[in-house]
Amino acid sequence: MKNRKNLYVLGGIALLAIIPLIAKTIDNGYLQTLTFFVMMFVSMSVAWNIIGGYAGQISFGHGTFWGLGAFTTAIFAIRTGLPAWLAMPIGGLVAMLYGMSWGYPTLRLRGPYFAIATIGIGEATRLIMLNLDQLLKNSPLDWLVKDKPFTGGASGLILPSPNDFQANQLLLFYICLGFMILTIAISAWINNSRFGLALRAVNMDQEAAETLGVSASRYKVLALMVSAFLVGVAGSLYAQYVLFIDAREVFSFSNSIAMVLMPTVGGIGTLWGPALGALVFKVADDRLSSARFMLGGMQINLGDVNLMLYGLLLVLIILFEPGGVLGLLKRLRKK
C-alpha cells in the first residue's frame, strides 16, 4: 500500500518535471506557466495548513508573508542584483521574522480573536507598505528612498529583466517544483512528528494539551514561523516570475482568503488535501475564466460566475463533506 503511494508520488513528480517538455511538444507554453502557478499555490496552501490545519489557528494574514517575500526579493534584486537562489531564503526569513513579531502576542488569543487580529494585521501591513516611501522621506531612514524607491508605494517595483526570459522561466519552474516538494516534505514531517502531534493536541483541546506539558504558545509560534517562511519563499518566486509587484496587489486580502479557501476545499488538516485544494482552485479558476457556452441564445461567460461557482462549491463542502475533496475521494473509494 505504502509502496503504491510512493509510486504515485514519484509518478506525479516525474510528470511535473516533464511538463516543460510536454508544453514544447504540444506547442502550448501556457501549460508551463499554469503549472508554475499551480505549484506555487500548492506550496502556499500546504504551508498555510501547518498553522491553520494542524494547529487550528485560522490566519487571514498570510498574504502579508507572501507580499513580504515578494518585496524583499524585489528590493534586493533592484539594489544588489541578488540571484534568485539567494533571494528566496532571504524573502522567507523576512516573512518568518515578521510572523514571529506578531505571532507572539496574537497567538495568545483564543477562539475567533486570532483570526480577527490577522485580518487587522494584513490590512495594516498593506497600508504601511503602500505608504512606506512617503513615511521614510525626511526621516532618519531617508537614505533608503533618496535615489531609488523602496517599496515603490502605489507605483510598485519593477524587477530587472533577465537576459533570456525563456531560460529564466524554465529555471524558475524547476526551482518552484523543488520548493513545492520541499514544502510537502516539511508538512509530511510535521504531520508525523512530535511537533505535529503537539499542534494537533493544541488544535483539539488547548487546555488538555497544556496539562500534558505541551507549551501551546511556543508550538503555535513555531508553526506560524515555519508557515510564514514557506509562504515568503513562494512570494519571492512570484516576484521573480512576474517581474512587477505592487503593494496593493501582493498584500491584498484576496490572497489571504485564497490561502484559507484552498485547504478548506481540499481537506483542511490533512497532508494532501491542501495540495488538492490548490490544484482544484487554480485550474478551475483558470479554465473557467475563458469558458463560455450558449444557453437559450444567450452567451454565458463562466468567468462572470466563477466566484459564485466557487462559493457554491465551498458551501457544499462545508455542509456535506467537511473533509473536503480529499474526504470525498476517500469516501468514494471505500464504496
Added chain:
Amino acid sequence: MNRRKFLKISLASAGALTAAACGGSSSAAPAEIHFGAGLPLTGGQAREGSLFKKGYELAAKEVNDTGGLMIKEFNKKIPVKLTMLDDKSDPTASVQVYEKLATEDKVNFFLGGYSTPLVQAHSIVPQKYSIPYVNGGGSTGEIYQRNNKWIFGLITNIERLATTLIKFIAAQQDAGKLPKPVKIALLVENTSHGKEFVKGVEDAQKASPDRYQVVLNEAFELNIKDADPLMQKLKATNADVFLCDARVADYTTIHRRYVELGLKHKVVSYGPRGPEKAARDAIGAGSNYIVAANWWNSALVDEPSKAFTAKYKAAYANEDPEWFAALGYETARVMFAAIEQAGTLDKTKVRDAIAATKMKPSLVIGGEVSFDTDGQIKNDYMMTQNLPDGKVAVIWPSTLASQAAIVPIP
C-alpha cells in the same frame, strides 16, 4: 519497384520537402490574423473594460467588412480575429491572461488592457514573448520608461494632464476670472496616476509661485467608501480651485459628499473624469460645471470624431461613446495600419512599423498618432466642461473649443 524508379521518387519527394521547408511557410497565408487582449470585464473596472471591448470589436468589424487586412507578403486580404479574456480587474490575473494569449491562444499581436496598474503589471509579457502591444488604457509614463521596445501607448502621460489643467487655470487668471496666486486643493488617488498628477501641479507651483499655491495635498486609497474626512479637510482649506485625480467610482463617491456638504470652488476638476454619464446620473445637477482634461470626448466636432460617434451609435443602439471606446477603437486601428504598412506578420517588422507610425487623421487630440522614442504618444489633452441637462462642451484648447469655459462656477 526498380532502382531507377525508386531514386526518381526519392529525389522528387526530397525536392518537394525542401521546397516546402524553404518556401512553404512563407507562401501559405494564415486563415486569420489573431489579436489578443486582456480586459477587466468583471470586477471594479468592468464598465470601462467593456467599453474598450466595444471599441476593439467595432474596429475589427470594420476591417473584416472589407475582407480583412491587406498583407503584401501574401498578396491578399486576411480577416482579423479577436480573443478578449477577462482579467477580473486584477493585476496578477492580467499577467496570466496575456501569458495565456501568447502561449496558448498563440495570438499574432496584442491589443492593450485597461487601466494603468493592470497595464503596468502585464506590460512585461509583450517583451517576454516579443509580441507587439498597443494600448489606449495605460497612461503613466513609468510603463514606458522600462526600455521595453514592444509596447506602445496611445494616451499621453498624467503629468501633461495636470499641466493642461494648470495652463487652463493660468488663462483664467489672465482673464481676471481667478485670483493670483490661486489657492489649489489637491486630492489624488494613491497610485502612480495620482503621483504623476501631483508632480505636474507641484512643478507648476515651483516654476510660478506667484500664480499657484497648493494648500492641500492628500492621497486616498482606491474605491473610497467614506469621503467625509477628505471633504472636511477640503472645507478647512478655503481653496479657490479643487483638483482631484480619481477613477469614475471615486469621482462619484467624493463629489456626492462634496455636493451634500454644500462645498463650492471657482473651478472643480476630477482630472480625466467628469463627463461620464453614469457618474453624472448618480450625482445629478451637482456635476454641472466640472471641468475635465481628457484624451477624447464625443462632444468634439472634428471630422474623425464625428464619423466615429456616428459609427459607434449605429453599432451600439445609439449609445453615446466615451473615451474608453474611442481609444480602444483607435488602438486597434493603429495596430491594423502598422501591420498593413509592414506588409507582413513578422513581429519585429510590425513592431518597427508601429514605432514609425504617422497615422492621420486620427481621433487623438492633435489628429495624428506618432510615438515618442519610449513608445508613448506625446500629444495634448482637450478639456470639457459639464453643462446642465447632461450636456458637455469642449472648452480647451481654443482650436477645438465649442464655447468659452464658465469660470467661476455659478
